[in-house]
Amino acid sequence: MSIAIGFEGSANKLGIGIIRDGVILSNLRCTYITPPGHGFQPKFTAIHHRSEIIDLLQRSLKTAGVDPKDISCVCYTKGPGMGAPLVSVAVVARTLSQLWGKPLVGVNHCIAHIEMGRHVTGASDPTVLYVSGGNTQVIAYSNRKYRIFGETIDIAVGNCLDRFARVIKLSNDPSPGYNIEQLAKQGNRYLELPYSVKGMDVAFSGITSHIESVAVKAMESGEYTKADLCFSLQETIFAMLVEVTERAMAHTGSQEVLIVGGVGCNERLQDMMRQMCNERGAKLCATDERYCIDNGAMIAHTGLEMFKCGVTTELKDSWCTQRYRTDEVDILWRD
Structure with a gap:
């Protein structure tokens, strides 16, 4: 049995999802909303994510009924996305990886959308x-x-x-x-x-x-x-x-x-x-x-597929990038 926790924060949606071998145990989300006529700036989006992520993490673990010791890997969005929000969430994922003694997996945001869509709909x-x-x-x-x-x-x-x-x-x-x-x-x-x-x-x-x-x-x-x-x-x-x-x-x-x-x-x-x-x-x-909009479950699901293929991210390589092409990723879990 393998369990992954996924952290998503590439834009104004902060999401944490927990998956056990394809079964979604929790998929909570918190959105940064600005007044009408205004967009969301990276700086203030990152502040929102930092202020909400610990509470969201606690609620996610409680909803899933999972203890950190049961988790197989910690997955986070490596990119693409907005720089400051990406980094603010990646810092938490890195920290938990070290505190819990669990492997870290950096996930391409675009690939995660595709894999979650395939998983939920059964598209071949x-x-x-x-x-x-x-x-x-x-x-x-x-x-x-x-x-x-x-x-x-x-x-x-x-x-x-x-x-x-x-x-x-x-x-x-x-x-x-x-x-x-x-x-x-x-x-x-x-x-x-x-x-x-x-x-x-x-x-x-x-x-x-x-x-x-x-x-x-x-x-x-x-x-x-x-x-x-x-x-x-x-x-x-x-x-x-x-x-x-x-x-x-x-x-x-x-x-x-x-x-x-x-x-x-x-x-x-x-x-x-x-x-x-x-x-x-x-x-x-x-x-x-639930699954079209940015969410943590898609990061957890894709990260777990990568983890099962032996792909992990060393701490020194756990940077984020605003430009991370869909066609740069090796899809090892599909034949």
Whole structure:
């Protein structure tokens, strides 16, 4: 029996998860939320994580019914992510590793999203759409690596949504993207926006700049409501994501699509992707906010897979990096 504890803190979500051989024993999370119209800065996000992590750790161990002596390895997010929050959480993981006398495992955040999605949905060999506040990639597995077929060439789709939410002063509780999704359900008038697909890659900064420039005027004139603008933005950027995902499926011959990352729990994106999959006779694999949004269980699960393959992180190598590519990691646990 192997038990792993995972620490996630690459952005504004602080998560600690405990897993025993694939069984999720606890998966608690605490989110740093800023006022409407404001984003979250690395410095203050790190302060939030430091102030909350000990209490979250105690609650996680209690929820799981696990004693530190039972834990096989301590896993943490090595990157990618925001520097200060990453380091603030890694320091705790390093300390516990030494206090408890347990091996340390540094985990790639992107790989953890994919592996958690595969674990929860049962997807075997899917084309993966990874969409979050900091990442947008279309991915498929081949020869012990996750290969990136396409990605954003500027900002991530979640960053696009977050920035627009700040322009129209939407609440950040529970998240800007969620509030855009709910408001978009009330919209019915479509504003044509730039559609920026470049081969297998996508670009969102032009769309963001365009809708930001017209949003206030459109609302003040009464021509478009906030709901209409949210509806228009979602329809445009999600259509772009579906297009590049379908193109990757055609290339790989895949009959499964797995959506992961914080934006992946958007029901409209799932509906659009499901329609494309149905037309191709393929299957959509998606999860809800428990596993799409950054969480500690995904770090614990992936770290435990690595640990079982003999992969650990020496203390001298337990640094963090804001840039840690998905295709840099050897996937030793898949054949």
